[in-house]
Amino acid sequence: MSDIAAPKLVHAPALRRALAGTPWRRFVILAGFALTWELYACWLDNALLLPTLGATLSALWSAVLSGELPNRAATSLRVLITGYALGVAIAAVLTTLAALSRWGNEALGLLTSMFNPLPAIALLPIALLWFGVGTPSLIFVIVHSVLWPVALACYSGFLAVPPTLRMAGRNLGLSGGRFVAEILVPAAFPQILSGLRIGWAFAWRTLIAAELVFGVSARSGGIGWFIYTSRAQLETASVFAGLLTVILIGLVVEGVIFRSLTRITVQRWGQVQT
Amino acid sequence: MNVAPRLTGLVGDMTAPALLELDHVSISYPTPDGILTAVEDVSFKIAAGERLVLLGPSGCGKSTLLRAVGGFLKPSAGELRMNGRRIGAPGPDRMTVFQEFDQLLPWRTVLGNVRYALERGKSLPRRDAEGIARRWLERVGLKNFVDAFPHTLSGGMKQRVAIARAFALEPALLLMDEPFAALDALTRRQMQDELLKLCEETGNTALFVTHGIDEAIRVGTRILALTPHPGRLAATFDVPPEVRVRGSSGFGELERRIQETVFSAAGIDHV
Ligand SMILES: Nc1ncnc2c1ncn2[C@@H]1O[C@H](COP(=O)(O)OP(=O)(O)OP(=O)(O)O)[C@@H](O)[C@H]1O
Ligand SMILES: [Mg+2]
Secondary structure, rough: EEEEOOHHHHOOHHHHHHHHHOHHHHHHHHHHHHHHHHHHHHHHHHOOOOOHHHHHHHHHHHHHHOHHHHHHHHHHHHHHHHHHHHHHHHHHHHHHHHHHHHHHHHHHHHHHHHHOOOOOHHHHHHHHHOOOOOOOHHHHHHHHHHHHHHHHHHHHHHHHHHHHHHHEEEEEEEOOHHHHHHHHHHHHHHHHHHHHHHHHHHHHHHHHHHHHHHOOOOOOOOOHHHHHHHHHHHOOOHHHHHHHHHHHHHHHHHHHHHHHHHHHHOOOOOOOOO | OOOOOOOOOOOOOEEEEEEEEEEEEEEEEEEOOOEEEEEEEEEEEEEOOOOOEEEEOOOHHHHHHHHHOOOOOOOOOEEEEEOOOOOOOOHHHHHOOOOHHOOOOOOOOOHHHHHHHHHHOOOOOOHHHHHHHHHHHHHOHHHOOOOHHHHOOOOHHHHHHHHHHHHHHOOOOOEEEEEOOOOHHHHHHHHHHHHHHHHHHOOOOOOEOOOOOOOHHHOOOOOEEEEEEEEEEEEEEEHHHHOOOOOOOHHHHHHHHHHHHHHHHOOOOOO
């Protein structure tokens, strides 16, 4: 049978290629934002309400050098990652059951519609009753904040898998866990990925909020505790430094981890536009 | 109006062992407004080596029948048997080529798709699977695209991959549901010719669904015509090899005969 010839490619101009690979627009926007902040803070001239960007950065720098902020951040991240991993694992089990059985399906539908609208932080009082003040309570609320959005995203992703693709998988004799793992999960990966992103953001919010609430009594608090104590001591620049740390960690996770995950999976597979 | 008598024993050679046997099969779909009978009381047999074409206008239940043979649907009455055993779950002994282009796994390359099918469907070790996959992709003319992801291929090329994947698993029965319906006329013709060649070379038994009379004559050894609402068998036509040549007098004549008996009987102007 005659071979179909490979398509011929030409190179795009060098400058366009160099620019296409960098998020240069983001840097421009970021620089504009920083400039606005700095100018407004100077004009306001009230370090208690809004410190300048320079003051915030120097507070951040000294908190990093003293080792306090890295310690706090590490504490927060440890709790965060534990809760996140646990939440995602439970979501995986639940959605697998839901994909394989009617009962699991109904159960997941009911549970997500019950618990998804419930703010995780609202469970903190119960968590404190059950687990006391400390890491287990934090993990409990983080799991709650991650589990439902991730499960919902996975499940609606599964539902959106084209019937032809399902049949193509079952045609090979796949069923059960293998069908879920090797057909449904990769096919629903765009939705799963956005669920993981949302879960990550929810986990952060919940963690910081929870730390602010019972930071008062936890001795080795995380970033939320750092923000709380800084505010109590009227060190607004440090409050902003704490917030900036949360944002920076978020940016790194989004820009490095999720972005590369997107690039090597759904973008490469043509499931989302570049 | 029924042109042909109700046909149950449609197989010409009754002594040949039936690879597939449909025994008074009816299939219905539950819908919000009640039960819709898509296929009613259909019986036929396929002997090994045959290429049977189910031909009929849109909505006459061709895909429904094919899905039941594939094991994706259960009949509401009657029985489907393969080598004498009732058809249960889907399996790689009945590899299906679907009409839709999204039947390839988008997260695997062209080679990966065929190799994965061999690994799972035939439990082959990766190395053997890869060799077979490469040979089949070469046979369908995709040597230059083994490492491409499906979304970078044209529709015709995707169907080639699906065909390579189906043939590679050496199914006892190859199922094809209008695999070329979404292609342009020129590509469709070329693909029909290439498919015919592959079928003749491998001697694979096939059940092929189409609504194109010319396509049915081109690829089939026997044609079963269906009428719609609900889908029933209307007539059967044997296609001798000399008729299969496009432009031959026999081809045109058979085309006319099918046109008259089937589509005019159903009150449908079919071009
Ligand atoms: N999932 C379904 N639910 C309800 N009714 C269905 C379903 N699939 C098909 N039908 C109905 O069953 C009948 C036969 O459909 P089928 O898809 O088998 O036709 P077809 O011969 O393959 O048509 P086409 O040539 O358009 O593909 C149609 O009337 C259709 O409306
Ligand atoms: Mg159809």
